[in-house]
Amino acid sequence: MMAAAQRVPIDFTIGARRLLAVPRTIATWSFGLEQVLASDLPEPPDPGPDGLRVLSAPSDRLTAITARYPGFLAGGRQDYRRHYIDMAGSFADYLARFSGKTRSTLRRKARKLAEETGGYTVTEHRTPAEIEAFLAAALPLSARTYQARLLDAGLPDSAAARRAMMEAAEDGRMRAFLLHAGGSAIAYLSLPVTGATLVYAHLGYDPDHARLSPGTVLQMDALERLFAEERYRWFDFTEGEGAHKAMFGTHSAACSSLVLLRPTLANRALLASRGAFDSGVAQARTLAERSGILARIRAGLRA
Numbered sequence: 001m002m003a004a005a006q007r008v009p010i011d012f013t014i015g016a017r018r019l020l021a022v023p024r025t026i027a028t029w030s031f032g033l034e035q036v037l038a039s040d041l042p043e044p045p046d047p048g049p050d051g052l053r054v055l056s057a058p059s060d061r062l063t064a065i066t067a068r069y070p071g072f073l074a075g076g077r078q079d080y081r082r083h084y085i086d087m088a089g090s091f092a093d094y095l096a097r098f099s100g101k102t103r104s105t106l107r108r109k110a111r112k113l114a115e116e117t118g119g120y121t122v123t124e125h126r127t128p129a130e131i132e133a134f135l136a137a138a139l140p141l142s143a144r145t146y147q148a149r150l151l152d153a154g155l156p157d158s159a160a161a162r163r164a165m166m167e168a169a170e171d172g173r174m175r176a177f178l179l180h181a182g183g184s185a186i187a188y189l190s191l192p193v194t195g196a197t198l199v200y201a202h203l204g205y206d207p208d209h210a211r212l213s214p215g216t217v218l219q220m221d222a223l224e225r226l227f228a229e230e231r232y233r234w235f236d237f238t239e240g241e242g243a244h245k246a247m248f249g250t251h252s253a254a255c256s257s258l259v260l261l262r263p264t265l266a267n268r269a270l271l272a273s274r275g276a277f278d279s280g281v282a283q284a285r286t287l288a289e290r291s292g293i294l295a296r297i298r299a300g301l302r303a
Helices: 033-037 059-067 091-096 100-117 128-142 146-151 159-170 207-212 214-229 243-248 265-291 294-302
Strands: 006-014 017-030 051-058 073-086 120-125 174-181 184-194 197-199 202-205 234-236 251-261
Touching: 006 265, 017 251, 017 265, 033 051, 033 073, 033 197, 033 234, 033 251, 051 059, 059 251, 073 243, 073 265, 091 214, 100 120, 100 207, 100 214, 120 128, 120 214, 128 159, 128 174, 128 184, 128 202, 159 174, 159 184, 174 214, 184 214, 202 207, 202 214, 207 214, 214 243, 251 265
Parallel strands: 017 051, 197 234
Antiparallel strands: 006 017, 051 251, 073 234, 073 251, 120 174, 174 184, 184 197, 184 202
16 A cells, blocks of 8 residues: 655654654554554555654554564564543543542632633634634644644644645544633644544643643543534544543553664664663663652653
């Protein structure tokens, strides 16, 4: 299967900070949540000039995946739990899975945000015109988030990304939400729709309001609305670990991401360097956890 190869950075990161990025022109083989849950292996793409990256594949199918590309170099592997919400029940059922203390904390966050900002509102955006309004408010906000500043992972602001969102909105495959307080948007949530699955694509919030947890408040408000629609079966938090995902998810699946590169000298050197770097970071993390300074390191990286 032909797939468009793109210039993709092979990142060297510590926490949320990218220290180095080495670009490679590669294709992408990405797995949707429904494919993961079915342990399905769709038709593989043709590799790009440098190879391909595999995103969020079922961990138990990696042997079959790498077998499709004999001779390619595997590296940069990340194993994690892919968290998701089973939306088969009601929002009340969903809330019941939290402890009483957690439910009280979530209510308190919403109440505190309302009290300290003079009240807040949440707007929904799904039509092309509504998505245009969403982007007008969310893009300037996204530029201020740590995801955009440190990882280039803010809300995408390219012509291609905007066109993709508009096309999804025209087909009824786009949901987005904004949380407004004090006369401006202070948090956004972007959720493309794939089949019966809402995809957690982008969440961001004004760093000046971080102590009021606007992202959490918006997440809960959006979930209540989406549960009430009874249209979706899954809410997919996609690849990567995170306390936010673990807290809100009801289930998880073992997934892995990696790159498969052509066996050139440059690619061998790149993957060897990335492997050594990741090993060093893991050792440093273990030492930091044992010494109790990991939280301070994380705070420093996001400063």
